[in-house]
Amino acid sequence: MDGIVSITDMSFSYRDWLSSRADALCPPVLSHVDLALEDGSMTLILAPPDAGKTTLARILAGLIPKYMDGALSGTVMVDGHDLSKTEPWELVHCCGYVSQNPLDELIAPTCEDEIAFPLESLGMPRYEIIRHVRAALEAWGLVSMREASAQELSGGERKRLLLAVQDAVDPKVWILDESFDDLDVSWRERLMDRISSRSNTSVVFGSRYLDEFHGTFDRYGLLAGGRLSFGDEADIALEFERLCETPYAASASKSVPGFIPVSDAAGCGRSVMPLHVMEREGKEHRLSCTDVSAVHMRRSMVQERPFTLSVPRFSLLGGEVVSLCGPNGSGKSTFSRLLCGLDLPLAGTFSLDDDVASRTVLNRSVGYLFQNPDYQIFLPTVKEELAWSLKRAKIPQREIDRRVGECADLFHLDLDETPSTMSFGLRKSLQAATYYLLDRPFYILDELDSALTYATAFDLVNLLRHNGAGILLITHDRRFADALADRNYTISDGLLSEAEEGA
Amino acid sequence: MTTDTYVAGTGVLYRFDPRAKLLLMVLLCIWFFLPVSLAGAWLVVLGVIAAGVLSVGLRRMFRTFLTILPMLAFMILFIPFNVRSGEPLLVAGPVVLATREGLLQTLRLMSRFVGVTFVCALTIQSTPMGKIMLALRWYGLPYKASLVVSLAFRFIPFIADSFSQIKDSHRLRDPNIDEGKGRKGYRSKLGDMLPTLTSALVVSLRAVPSLAMSLEHRGFGLPGKRTSYHVLETSWRLFTDLFISTMIPVALWFLFAVR
Structure with missing residues (x-):
């Protein structure tokens, strides 16, 4: 069946950079994939981490193999273009791609320039560009940030900016790679409305929010083991959940005393076993702050009011999981930076075990897993990455090897792999693994669950609190937070406060 | 970027x-x-x-x-x-x-x-930066050349921003943070900076293909005259x-x- 998108017997393998031979290839990421999409159809493709979602999305956008070496066989046609003979710029009108990591894709100095760039490329008259830019900014809530640099936006705002670009160009085929992640619930709903209300063809690659997707799409596919299969929504979801019954849990339960795997976690909405935690030796730690406030300006634009954050009271005990939810750009990451001592507050104090904590004390006590794992991964192999902190702590080499080996097993990481070529989800696992070895009494997980399946995210949280650590879980996923957290905090209108139970 | x-x-x-x-x-x-x-x-x-x-x-x-x-x-x-x-x-x-x-x-x-x-x-x-590009074009610089200038000016602070983020990240991961502060020699200080510099380099190098990919995906390279959102x-x-x-x-x- 020929449609707007047609893939026939397509296979792809990345070049093996560790081999001395130039033509050496890694095992295939995608194998004999067939796909035909009707014009105007909406397709959801579920895939566990590292299954090749981003690879398939980029192949459809005409970016692979041009920008990532590898061998592509078979035929890929989009809107009548044979992608083996088509340059990416020829696809602007027919194929739009929103990547998982928005910072990679942003090129212009301001939000409005970002939206205008492809329209300028298409030679659209200026008055039309102005109209499209204005409409896209309004549709994605970016009017007040039109002159802001994307570097100064939050993760969710950047994702909205990419969607605004897509909306302005309005290509025939929308390829959305985990685009619902990083968005708060109102923007997820807006995105869902957007893709269901237009006649464009949409391909959504996802691994979470299955309940929110329920009944919306025409077709449901599963990408696993390099193969793409389609079926009934319930069957695909069931198979996906089976696949996501996580490699972590099985090994973790064997290796970490006190660890109980989270069963049935993939759907998140159902019963979740309580997390069991080993008691930390010594007294229970308590991290708290009172009357903290912070102010900052976006330097790229003139603001009438600076961004302010006020935290009258906050506390986190060892062993508990506390969630922090709030809309995009509400100040979750700002608070995280204050809590781990990276930034200084305008006023207020932080305390550890009821003693005032200096920045250095906070740095040493609170592990902060950034939203973007690439800022925390820097060495050529997983082994070196995991061993770095231990070496700095002058631990004997044999002990380092033992701990690193155990940690790699727990997190299912290949010690010889190159982090920069690993999938986004695996890079997040590596990021968590490095902090696991640091054994901090507190961790801040800044949207750790983004781009991960529920089961994987549950297990990473479980592993990180194996030794009684307190966890501050920042997430846009209310259900995920409710399933894990003992208490909840929210940020609204610049005020961080504890949510009422059941609210 | x-x-x-x-x-x-x-x-x-x-x-x-x-x-x-x-x-x-x-x-x-x-x-x-x-x-x-x-x-x-x-x-x-x-x-x-x-x-x-x-x-x-x-x-x-x-x-x-x-x-x-x-x-x-x-x-x-x-x-x-x-x-x-x-x-x-x-x-x-x-x-x-x-x-x-x-x-x-x-x-x-x-x-x-x-x-x-x-x-x-x-x-x-x-x-x-958009206005600098327009000014350069008004002086006769071809669009592609002015884009290169503009990207170059953006790339340097991008590396600086990445460096600062990575430095923060390593600050949290380093068990010897602030140890011997003020007493370290230049060699030791340089050694401490090495992981941050390496990461910044990795992030910067990763940004190069992403930038090229993004430019082409946004239609950079299409034949025909580009229009301009901003005008002077x-x-x-x-x-x-x-x-x-x-x-x-x-x-x-x-x-x-x-x-």
């Missing part, structure tokens, strides 16, 4: 036409190499810094100063030692360490270096601003030229 060096503001410099601002920047850079008095050169440097403090703020100007501080330190250390003929000012036994001529030459070179740095920094910090108005205001841009260096020349 997104940040640039622009600092938002509403002062006079922000209202000045970018084409005129670029012209003024080039003419002032040339002016610093003309035969002007040393006192005059430093007065102009101070004037530029004062304009910068009023426009983009003291903090931003100080950051610019910090970036050139190592270079200034090298100048102070080595240039006087290199010019040892003339009236001796500092003598160690038979060796002349510094002369009046060497000191004057150092001050002259420093005035040029500081002046050119602050003039360029102020132009870039007070003008959105051509009016009497442009004429006035260009006239002011020309007259400032000319007036400074008449004031401080060595006769």
